[in-house]
Amino acid sequence: MMGDARLAVQLRQVLERHELNFVFQPIVDLAQADVLGYEALMRGPLGTPLHAPEDLLRVARLHGLTQELEVAACTGAMHAFAxxxxPGKLFLNLGAPAIASFGGADGGELLRHAADAGLAPGRLMLELTEHERVEDAEALQAxxxxxxxxxVGLALDDFGDGRSSLRLWAQLKPRMVKVDKxxxxxIHHDRRKVEVLRAILNLSTAFxxxxxxxxxxxxxELSVLRDLGCHFGQGYLLGRPAERPAPVVADAARTVLDSSKVAVLPNAVPRTGLAETVGRLKVGAPTIAADAxxxxxxxxxxxHPELQAVAVVxxxxxxxxxxxxNFVDRFARPYSHELYGRRPTTLFMNDAPLRVEMSTPIDALITVLTGDDQRYLYEGFILTEDGRYAGLATGESLVRAVTERRIEAARHANxxxxxxxxxxxxxxxxxxLSAGARFAACYFDLNNFKPYNDxxxxxxxxxxIKLAARVIAAxxxxxxxFVGHVGGDDFVVLFQxxxxxxxxERTVHAFNVGARALFDAGELARGGFESEDRxxxxxxxxxxxxxxxxxxxxSGQFQTPEEVASAAAAAKKVAKQSGSGIHLAPAVRPRLLLEATG
Incomplete structure (x- = not known):
């Protein structure tokens, strides 16, 4: 307690003596590769327990000095920036109470501080931090x-960190939203993050x-952000916080932003949607009571001659x-009607049929297809809702649905x-093609793979095949x-x-050497192997x-991805026939384009 009290005294002295220091980190326009402005980051006196910003804020919160600290930081940063x-805008971090205070009297207090520092109001951008502490959204909106x-511009800081609110975005109508790091x-490894950012960008267009x-x-990361159409960026690659930051974008970042190369986005197999549940296989069918x-x-x-099975309920x-x-065959035997006609339906039923909830994803039943009990293939299975009877589904429809799902998944990831x-x-x-990028489309295939497989x-x-994939990717x-697997022993690489x-050349050589380990010693000694031809x-x-x-x-040579794929496949065919390993197709426009241009 005594230590915290001393720190509170020190903090008041820092504020009274204007001893806060500031570093500035650039915010960059990704389309123009230019600096939009700088975020001011406060620091306490060097060599003291209050140097780190988190310590300044902790002590301020503990002793009710948060707003006083923020106002002092805001005014001090304006003077240091000026x-x-x-160049550009000055971004200032403020909590809701401080912004609400600055909004009083038509913003007079903030405008006076800006005028004292020699800054036009249009160069200021206030960032709302700590959204969970917004208690009066209406006052903040005003x-x-x-x-x-x-x-004065307004920005919403750290959107998506679990504390920020989509409602605040819609209600406050900020000029900018900063997406949490x-x-x-x-992001270049995680398709989910790509989709989240795409969704946020779509919202930004709407708002x-x-x-x-x-x-x-x-x-x-920067390459992906640029290609997704993100407007601005901030981070160590673009520029580190500094007392005297550079007025231009860091060289490493500019190289990326000036590049005409297209980012390679991470891949993902599409997830099962709500429509892809077992419920879509439902067939309405009458039931029979257990005591019938x-x-x-x-x-x-x-x-009902169309019924293949009936559920006992x-x-x-x-x-x-x-x-x-099975039932009709048994009941058609001599004396069966007399012996079993009055007996309950439970006598001949399968008392352990496959029961599946309607909401179950189709992909979850893949293990059922490989199970020991395959009766459902010919008698079907029961669909339920909260355990109650909902309908029937056929084994054929399940096999077809699972197969379609696997084929669709394979089109996205082998x-x-x-x-x-x-x-x-x-x-x-x-x-x-849309970016007008220059690239080499390379179609890899294996010679004599089918007879090897046979x-x-x-x-x-x-x-x-897995060896080929490893070598190509390496x-x-x-x-x-971009490395893709068309299917079988066919691979595509889109080289930038x-x-x-x-x-x-190194890929082909490495595979040819590595593939020898997959042959038996006899075939290696003979330099070939015997198998059936077509x-x-x-x-x-x-x-x-x-x-x-x-x-x-x-740029302009091809109009569609199909034209590129066809041309690469044709070049691969020549390479296989020539036996030289690699064939580079001549730079000739494809036939479709020649016909179109006359």
Whole structure:
């Protein structure tokens, strides 16, 4: 307690003597690669327990000096900023009470401090911090409106950190919103963060607000932010806090912003939506009561010839399932009607049928397809809502739905290599074409893979494909080059690396060397292996190697991703036929474009 009391005295002295110091961190316009302004960050006297800003704020909160500290920091930062003659806007962090106070008397107090420092109101941007402490949103809204009318800009800080409110964004109508660094760090590795930022950018368009991405530290992060259309950025890559910050963007960041290369976005398999639940397989079907007789069940089947099975229900809950074919076969035997007609339907039912809640994702039933009990394939299964009977579904519809889901997932990410599939490949080519970027589309394929797969089996074949995936990915630059798996032994790399040709050559060589380890000693000694050709004849094939067809793409040469893919596939075909390993297609416009231009 005594220590805190001494710190409170020291804090009051710091405020009275105007001993706060300031560093400034640039905020950069990502489209123009220029400095928009600087955020002022306060520091206490160097070498004292109050040097760190978090210690200043802690002591201020403990002793009721928060607003006094913020006002002192605001006014001190304006004078320090003006003295440095820095360009652009000055961003000032303030809590709701301080902003509400500055909004009084038509913002006169804030405007006087700005005039004393020689700053026009239009150069000020107040950042609302600590949103969870906003107790009177209406008063804050009035203050925002008043200050905005004087030309002062308002920003919402740390949006998305769990404390900020979408309601505040809509209600306060800030000019800018700063996105919390959590959604920026590692965005080039996390598709979820990409989608969050896209959603925030969509909101910013609807609200007429600019977005600042905080915490930008890596070139790959900045590249993704730029390509997504984020307006502004802040972070160590763009410029560190400094007492005398540079008036221009840091060289490392400018290199990224000036580059014509397109960012490689992280890939993700689409998640199961609400529509992709087992409920969509539901077939309405009549039921039979548990205490009904087999004779009544026979009549039900007779009146509904389309029914393959009937659920047995007691008090609305399913207790079993009767398969039509099995029941009718048994009841058609001599004397069965006399023996079993009056007996209850539970006699011939499957008392352990597959029961599935309607809300269950279809993907969750993949394990059912590989289970030991496969009766559901021919008798169907029961759908329930909160355990009560809802309807039936057929095994055929489940197999078809699961298959469709797996095929769709494979189009996004190959299940063997986990590399992006056809849809992300097409999307990335489209982004490259839209940006007018120069790139090399390389189509990799394996020579004599099918006969190898026939000889050694699918397990060894899968090992060969996974080897190809590892080698291709290892020789690509993940920050510039997009690696995709079309399917089977076909891969595509969209190179933006300047040294793409050397990377291709090293890829082919590395695979050809590594693939030898997947052959038996006898085949290695002979330099080939015997297997069936496409006509079914036993022939000797050379060892499996890699071929690559390459098409160089420049702005305006191709109009659609399909044209690029077709040209690369044609180059790959030539490479396989020539046996030279790599074929570089001549720079000729595709036939479709020639026809279009006459």
């Amino acid at each position: 003295a440095l003659r820095l 203050a925002f409106s008043t200050l905005a009318g004087q030309g 959590f959604f920026v760090r590692g 007429g607000t600019s977005i600042v991405a905080e915490g930008v530290e890596e070139a790959e 007789s087999n004779a009544e069940l026979m009549q039900l089947f007779a009146h 007691a008090n609305g809950y399913p207790v079993g399932l009767v398969n039509r074919r 299940p063997l290599t986990f590399l992006p599939g056809n849809i992300p490949i097409t999307e990335h080519i489209g982004r490259l 000889l050694y089996g699918y397990w060894r074949g899968d090992e060969m 020789h690509a630059d993940p920050s510039q080059d 690396s300047e040294d793409w040709q050397g990377r291709c 006509r079914g004849f036993r022939v000797v094939f050379p060892l499996t190697t890699m071929a690559a067809g390459v098409v160089r793409v420049s």
